[in-house]
Amino acid sequence: MSEKKKMQTELEQRRESTQATRPEIQKVDFVWMNGELVAWDNATVPVMTHSLHYGTGVFEGIRGYGSEDKLYVFRLGEHFERLLESARICDLECKYTSTEFENACVDLLRANKIRGDCYIRPIVFVGFSGINLGFINYPIDAAIVAFPFKQYFAKAGLDVCVSSWTRIYDPVTPPMAKICGNYVNSVFAKREAAKNGYDEAIMLNATGKVSEATGENIFVVKDEELVTPSVGSSILKGLTRDTIIFLSKKLGVEIIEREVGRSELYTADEIFLTGTAAGIAPVLSVDKKPVGNRKVGAVTEKLAKAYFDLVVGRETFGRDDWVTRVY
Numbered sequence: 001m002s003e004k005k006k007m008q009t010e011l012e013q014r015r016e017s018t019q020a021t022r023p024e025i026q027k028v029d030f031v032w033m034n035g036e037l038v039a040w041d042n043a044t045v046p047v048m049t050h051s052l053h054y055g056t057g058v059f060e061g062i063r064g065y066g067s068e069d070k071l072y073v074f075r076l077g078e079h080f081e082r083l084l085e086s087a088r089i090c091d092l093e094c095k096y097t098s099t100e101f102e103n104a105c106v107d108l109l110r111a112n113k114i115r116g117d118c119y120i121r122p123i124v125f126v127g128f129s130g131i132n133l134g135f136i137n138y139p140i141d142a143a144i145v146a147f148p149f150k151q152y153f154a155k156a157g158l159d160v161c162v163s164s165w166t167r168i169y170d171p172v173t174p175p176m177a178k179i180c181g182n183y184v185n186s187v188f189a190k191r192e193a194a195k196n197g198y199d200e201a202i203m204l205n206a207t208g209k210v211s212e213a214t215g216e217n218i219f220v221v222k223d224e225e226l227v228t229p230s231v232g233s234s235i236l237k238g239l240t241r242d243t244i245i246f247l248s249k250k251l252g253v254e255i256i257e258r259e260v261g262r263s264e265l266y267t268a269d270e271i272f273l274t275g276t277a278a279g280i281a282p283v284l285s286v287d288k289k290p291v292g293n294r295k296v297g298a299v300t301e302k303l304a305k306a307y308f309d310l311v312v313g314r315e316t317f318g319r320d321d322w323v324t325r326v327y
């Protein structure tokens, strides 16, 4: 086979691998919808649901970690507080308080008898009424879905690229809110990366500085100093990011929040991504340039271990309030 043909075949295979043919999410018995537990197959919305057309919804991603007969949910209350902040930014009048959502979430996990690792997806969205972009007096619906979930990335170490797409920024649609429509920006970057054979994309903000990955924050280690783009760098203020900042201080790793230049990615000793779905994901190369020696570095390893101990309830590091015990 000629070199050109080989490359074409490889590209085709990569393209196909981005198109799943069966649902990845495993159905469970119930979905929480507008205050009630509804059978999974009945938890549907009309095709003319406003948010389906205009991205007018906000959501969260929360993780539960099962070990033996226990199930722990990490930073449950703060996820719902962020959901309500996103709703406020998006002008959605949510009917539920953070505490009501927390209770609904625990009820849902118990009703579905979920015991292993899982993912929880709350969403607040503009429902079915009309096509007016102003959505005045339209229903604001809410749902929570929980399903078994192991890991977001199929690999333990990631090969990433810097995206050709610029990260959205505050005067356009605020990246600090988890607004459904915001994720088109992430989807563009993620699909471009996947088609080019990368596991993930790092996005630069409007001033050309590093912002974040498509669904994760980024940390860079250089000369034993840990750096992460500051909140003003067009990022989502990740709860995993916050947890890593907390753990760094606990474990005596120097941590700095500041603007990060693209070139710093090419000279880093270690890089890792953080997110609720992704956990702590080491980056082994950026734009095909190896990070350090392409091995998981000591700082990444230390923080990843501490993070895992914390989420499975093995260690509290003084924050036993961060873990909600379901069973």
Ligand SMILES: Cc1ncc(COP(=O)(O)O)c(C=O)c1O
Binding pocket: 061, 186, 212, 213, 214, 215, 216, 217, 235, 236, 237, 238, 239, 240, 241, 274, 275, 276, 277
């Ligand atoms: C764009 C983006 N950045 C960062 C993160 C990481 O945030 P968290 O650690 O709260 O999951 C996420 C995931 O929610 C995200 O979607």
